[in-house]
Amino acid sequence: MLAEERRSRLLELVRLRGFASLPELAEEMQVSKATIRRDLDQLEEAGSAKRTHGGVFYAGDRPQLPHFEERQPEQWDKKRRIAEVAATLIEDGDTVLLDGGTTTYEVARLLVGRTLQVVTNSLPVANLFASNVDTDLVLVGGYVYPRTGVMLGPYANEMLGSLGVRRTVLSVGGVTERGYYNSNLLLVQTEQAMMQASDEVIVVADSTKFGRQSLAHLCELDAIDHLVVDNEITEDWRSKVVAAGVELHMAGETDNG
Amino acid sequence: MLAEERRSRLLELVRLRGFASLPELAEEMQVSKATIRRDLDQLEEAGSAKRTHGGVFYAGDRPQLPHFEERQPEQWDKKRRIAEVAATLIEDGDTVLLDGGTTTYEVARLLVGRTLQVVTNSLPVANLFASNVDTDLVLVGGYVYPRTGVMLGPYANEMLGSLGVRRTVLSVGGVTERGYYNSNLLLVQTEQAMMQASDEVIVVADSTKFGRQSLAHLCELDAIDHLVVDNEITEDWRSKVVAAGVELHMAGETDNG
DNA sequence: ATATTTGTGATTGATTGCAATCATTTATTG
DNA sequence: CAATAAATGATTGCAATCAATCACAAATAT
Incomplete structure (x- = not known):
């Protein structure tokens, strides 16, 4: 040699x-x-x-998703606690749709090994489940938005239009009185298609997202079924969410709402 | 703390x-x-x-694709050489469709950083390009076949039916006089849809695949445009391929083609 | 509150790993 | 082929890291 x-x-x-x-x-x-x-x-x-x-x-070239990986460590403790509560809302046997947010990713990590059908438009989430024989995995195809590993656009929306799932888990970039927001217009369209495809929508968001504006409006406060947030959310936001008829789940040391 | x-x-x-x-x-x-x-x-x-x-x-749980990763080191030298030749058949600016084979993966690795539009039904291939801003990436959605990270099935085939690409790179599991084979019936259907979507088909196969039977027939010997193989292919197989009107590209120490 | 348990940083002799060096082998060049 | 260059394995003194130990600090239990 x-x-x-x-x-x-x-x-x-x-x-x-x-x-x-x-x-x-x-x-x-x-x-x-x-x-x-x-x-x-x-x-x-x-x-x-x-x-x-x-x-x-x-230490050479390693495929990575800079946008995704930069955001993963932010508020990690909060995200982890939120994920633990959100995972209890998923029942074995469910068909669950998981989006490409970093908080959703923490939920996904806790779902690995469970008997589920998972649908996702996220490469990192897909990678978690692809090796797992307990989970049926369906990937939503489409244009891969650079550096995030998220599939969106017309191909994704068309495929979502012909799918039905029990629950969808969505991360958001911001929450105001007017509702939930994410930073990308195309992404929001795909996420709206996800909500249409779903019986139940679970939003996972850490408390720093409340009162934070983001570019693209996803939906009104009342358009979702469950919100999982860490216990540092203000009393003001708590009451707004509850008044909108959303089931609020708090993650952390205090009692869950 | x-x-x-x-x-x-x-x-x-x-x-x-x-x-x-x-x-x-x-x-x-x-x-x-x-x-x-x-x-x-x-x-x-x-x-x-x-x-x-x-x-x-x-050393904890790491998402992995056992089937894909077990097969990747096999004939690695040959695959690598084949990939180098195959990559020269791709022109900058091409729209290229890459399947989920391990030899195709070696081609994909050499294409990273090139100005291309890449379409793929393979998670490992997608992961290579997702972070790369020079490449437009489109993922073919569908059912993710366990342990391989390959999307196939009706959703994949439907999406492929509405796509057009310049070149497709396919790996095969076996070649006989009757043509090219892979081991999975559903996968072969998806690969046939890939061929339909493509102007030109490039098959990449190491010499150990010749004379090897596999379950599912993909197409006849003459149905492809280019074959890239290492220089250990027999003279007998060389002449069969050439007689079928396929452009043969040999990878290794001897003169190509 | 006190008592107990767990965790921490520093010290020291033991263990693991390293780089420089040299003689020999292997590969390359003309 | 011979000459040259590159590569290799073994040796040896040096460097880096380790685990056991102990006094003290912090956390937990009563």
Whole structure:
């Protein structure tokens, strides 16, 4: 085996595994640890990998969704608590439609392994379920909005027009007295098609979204069935939501509403 | 910050990053390295992470596609060479349809960053392009076949029926005198819809596929435009393909075509 | 409130890993 | 083919990291 070929193979192994230890690579390649170190030095110089004490991890191009991944850590504690409550609203055997928001993603993570039919227009959500044999997964096709991994547009809307689901979980970008908002006009159209396809709509939103304006109006306050929010929502917003006839579920230390 | 909360945050960081070094975790959490070690001991006991010298990598549940990932390393050298030749058949500005085969995936990897419109029914392929601003990506929706991340079935076929693309790249499971085969009946129907939607069909297949039977007949030998194969294809198969009027592209040390 | 349990940071000897070096082997070039 | 360059494995002293331990701090229980 040529040195160049071995380095190419090493890079592929590291790319597939994410992390590989130096002794195991030496064993697999049937060369000494010193040789592997030298190979890894070269991969590190090329920027493909990063050496660690006793190992190496992949540092080259990794498909990622910057917009999605930047927003995932925001208010993570709140999102996680909201997701735990929202997941209790889903019943085994449901057909559930999950949108591409980061709070919805936390819900999705908790649904993996449950006996469900999942429909989604989100690549990250789809990736969660694709390997899972307990879940039937249907992906809504369409134009993939750059950096978010969300499918929207006419193909998506047409497919949603011929689907029916029990429950939809939607994230929102903002809530005002006039209703729920997201930042993208095309996305909102696709989300409206989701609501049409659904018996019940569950909105998941952390408290920082309340009183925050966003570009595109999704629907009125009363057009949804359930709202799950963390316990830092104000009393004022709580009463507005309840007055709109929405079932309010609070996530956190206090009693759930 | 409570110890339990810190450990939960650590797990999330490790999950997001794949690998994290102990000094950087200690710095971010504002605790000593000794404390981080103890935390990581607990994560390792729980099976969520694996300690390394000076660091930790994520070892918990990771969405994966076993069927796809098991087959990816097979004949990797051949696939890679085939992909390099196939990528030269794609022109910038093309609309190209990529199926869910592992050889097609290697082609896809080489197309990232090119100015293209990409249509695909494969989650792994979609994940490659979703973050890329040079590429317009359209995902074919439908039922996600378990463990492969490939969308197929009536929704997929209907969407393909309303699309037109310049070139399609297809992997196959087997080639006999009677033509090209894949292992799944539903998948073959979706792939036939892909061929119908395309001006030109490019099949990518490593030489081990020739003379190998597979369940579902895709099309006759002459129904495609280009075949890209590694240089270990036999002279017998070469002449059969050429006699069928297919443009043969050989990948490897010898002269192409 | 006090008593008990759990968690933390620092220290120290033990363990793991590393890079420089050199003799030898392998690959490449003319 | 011989000459040259590149690569390899082993050795050795050095560097980095570790786990056990202890005194103290923080959290929890009564």
